[in-house]
Amino acid sequence: MKAEFTLKKMPVASGEPVQYFMDLGTDFLQVNNLIGREIHLEHTGYECLACGSDEPVYARGFCKKCFFEAPQAAPWFIHPEQSRAHLGEEDRDLAYEQRIQLAPHVVYLAKTSGIKVGVTRRANLPDRWIDQGADEALVVLETPNRYLAGITEVALKAHITDKTQWKGMLSARVAPDDLQAVWAGLRDFVPDETRLYIVSSTKVQRFTYPVQNYPPQFKAVKLDKDKRISGRLAGIKGQYLIFDDGRVFNVRNHEGYRVLLKV
Ligand SMILES: [Zn+2]
Structure with a gap:
């Protein structure tokens, strides 16, 4: 072929x-x-x-021009807390930003190289977890937009990483930590503004590669x-x-x- x-x-x-x-x-x-x-x-x-x-x-x-100008290359993809569509404020293309940012989002914990916190659109699951090579994942908040998920992630990042170490992720060893137990230790750090979006009951999902x-x-x-x-x-x-x-x-x-x- x-x-x-x-x-x-x-x-x-x-x-x-x-x-x-x-x-x-x-x-x-x-x-x-x-x-x-x-x-x-x-x-x-x-x-x-x-x-x-x-x-x-x-x-x-993206080419250099698009990286700095195209709506799909904007920094709020990497930094969800910089989302502004919920205020009606345009970054590069308001209609595009409203379509992506105002869709339902989740905050999740995933077991990759260790346990990390992340944000994605609900429609991106479970693909987002698989793209990161997560062995396990748990949804902890469901928010109506990207901004609210983003500010929650920023608050949780003070206590847990938001990065994946690729060599650890690729090793055969699965981190022993229990996602539900890690979440129990983190939920007090969710900001007041987003506490109402905490998911009451949620199940750990597992992936094999x-x-x-x-x-x-x-x-x-x-x-x-x-x-x-x-x-x-x-x-x-x-x-x-x-x-x-x-x-x-x-x-x-x-x-x-x-x-x-x-x-
Ligand atoms: Zn281009």
Whole structure:
């Protein structure tokens, strides 16, 4: 098989294990089927996720112009507490911001490399957890907009991380902590303004990933450095392709890169 396409975050589907796909533009490739096989990736160019330009990707799949101007590249994606659509205030495109920011959001705890707090639109679940390689996740608040979820996350971040350490996430070891117990210790730190959105009863969700064998050590590879990357695929977790020699390729960090894939 041979296909040239623009890399995007791999679409996922729930399952035991999770199912991963590669969006080829015209078709979807089932990446789980490639586990155990030799794959070759070659960098052939760029395509900005917003404007389609072939300028080099500046960050997050966007060319430099779009990174600083396109509504889908705005800083409130990374910093939900900077959301302003609930006040009717425009950042880059108010209609776009209202559509995303005023949708129902959740604050969650996820077990990745350790236990982290995060925010996402409710419609993004469970994909968001799978993208982060979470072994377990728990919804703790449901809010009517992104701002309220964001200020809750900021308050909880004083007590728990909001980051995933990728090497820890990719190790086979699952952190022993109990999510419900961690939440019991955190709920007093939810701000008064958002306490009414605490979810009264919620269940821990668990995920298993298609990994044949976890290499003992990991080394990240990037298409900026190596124009060609080849190896035998040992598994997939989060948005990482794991090669059997311990090299790992973060698909999400290569959004907007044109590649030629040979299997
Ligand atoms: Zn662009």
